[in-house]
Amino acid sequence: MIKGVRTLTTLDQLPHERLLENLGNNFITDNDQKILDLVDVISTIYIRDIQTKRRDSWSRKFEVSVPVTNVSLWEQARPILSRLITFVSGDQVEITYTQREKEFRTGLFTDLTKGNFKAVSLLSGGLDSFSGAYHNIANGIPSLYNGYQNSNNSEHKRQKLVSEFICLQDPSAASKISPNLKVTKIEPTQATRSLLFLALACALAYSYQIKDVFIYENGVLSLNPVINHRFTTKTTHPRTISLYNQLLKVLELDIMISNPFLFETKGAIIDRLSNTFKVAITNTYTCSRSRQNIYVGKFQCGHCIPCILRKISLAAYDNEHYDVEYDVPYDYKLRSIKDKYVQNEYKSSVDYFRELKGNIDNGSIYSYIDIRPRDYETGDYNERTTIMLKEFSREFERFWSKYAIY
Structure with a gap:
């Protein structure tokens, strides 16, 4: 030691x-x-x-x-x-x-078969990284999948199911779930968790002489709109990825991180899945409250921001019959919920997206997101972001026409 x-x-x-x-x-x-x-x-x-x-x-x-x-x-x-x-x-x-002294180690990651991999893709067990695997397969990108073992047993179980499913669909794929650090968690927000995941993915990429690391996340949540003091995370914000790539460059590591879904809505991403993948959506895990171990229910909660976005995205394209069960189902009205805390969280999460849609429609959305030219690799980022946000507005309309909570 x-x-x-x-x-x-x-x-x-x-x-x-x-x-x-x-x-x-x-x-x-x-x-x-x-x-x-x-x-x-x-x-x-x-x-x-x-x-x-x-x-x-x-x-x-x-x-x-x-x-x-x-x-x-x-x-x-x-x-x-x-x-x-x-x-x-x-x-x-x-x-x-x-x-510290240099360490010379041999024989690490020996449980993985050497292959002609073109990328390392992060695999959280969530719906976006699951859809990313479909994207890899559909576009002929042989990938290594890398995840981190969450301490939440339900999420870890789903992560294993997703990993096994992907490797079954693509025999050329391989998966590595890094072990949990097993340290006591006091603060549930774990804002830097994504930085750890990316470091592990970079280590796997370096080991296999792979230059591309993919972190798949829909473009709407990647922008982390701050509305009524509610927000998600900056895990895949364009600036996060840009700064991480700058860090790798300073360290002289020939690895590039990117989010192929940066300009796409979650709904459009899911709708492109094959029927085989859509049927397996029930294996995926989205709930942020369960992930933080601050919610214990029979199913995923159905009222946190990630759960609501998942519902919006599936319902907008009539794909909700592929989804999991929730403790707060799709068709629940606000008045149907007796628990005041859950009722307030449900209202707050839904209103977050209602206001997001309103800000998109009235043109004020760029006051709620922080993006700059240097955060992007492409010059048309503003136009592509606007197109994506308008598509999300239409998706929310279709969801609301079926599942308005008031």
Whole structure:
């Protein structure tokens, strides 16, 4: 055990030693060490994130210390990493880098068969990453799928079902679910979780000499519209991906992260699925409240923002018969709910999307989303974003005509 690691992470080993079990590469060069350091740095920040309670204000300030093999390189990366963390989490994190000896490891990821993979795709067990697998198959993109074992048993079970289904549909595919860090979670928001997932996907890509990492998420939630103090996450916001790619460039890692669904609605993405994939939608997991372990019900809740968007997206194209059961079903009116907390959450989540539609229709939507030219790889991002948002407005209309809650 390296001195100081336990106090950093509550683990008796460096994070990469647990997270990168059975990685199929020999880590014998200086460049190889950068991936191990990336996983350790991001993991340490994530652990501190989930173990530091947010109080009255959203933003927090805390310090972390991380052993790395190249302190000077990580000092160069400090400005871009700080911007990334602050943008995603709202936190100010002071990082101290300490020198550790280089580690030469062999035979990692040996449980995966070497193949002609063109990309690593994140696999959460959710509907968007599930649809991303269909996109890969339909477009002839052989992919490795990488997920992180969530502590929520229901979500982990769905993640395994989705992984098995995808590998059955595409025998050339392979899946690697990274083990859970098994540290106590105090703060449920876990804003930096996506940064950890991307670090693990980059490690897998590096090990297999793959240059593309895909994180599939519909374009509407990727923009993280802030309405009535409600918002989702900045997991796949264009700036998150841009800043992460800048970090990889500073570290001289030849890997590019992208979101192929950046300009598409969830409804359109789902509607393109084959019937075989649509039937398997019931294997997927969306509920954010269950994921955070703050909700215990028989089914997915049906009233959080991700659940409501899932309902909107399926119902808009008459695909709701493929969906799972919810504790708050599609046809529930607000007055049907007796629990006041659930009733208020249901109303707040639905109203979030009602107001989003209104802001799209009246042209004020760009006051609620924060996008800039440097966040995009394409010059026509504004036009494509507008087209997508107008399509979502029409999707909400179709949903509301069937399932208005008032």
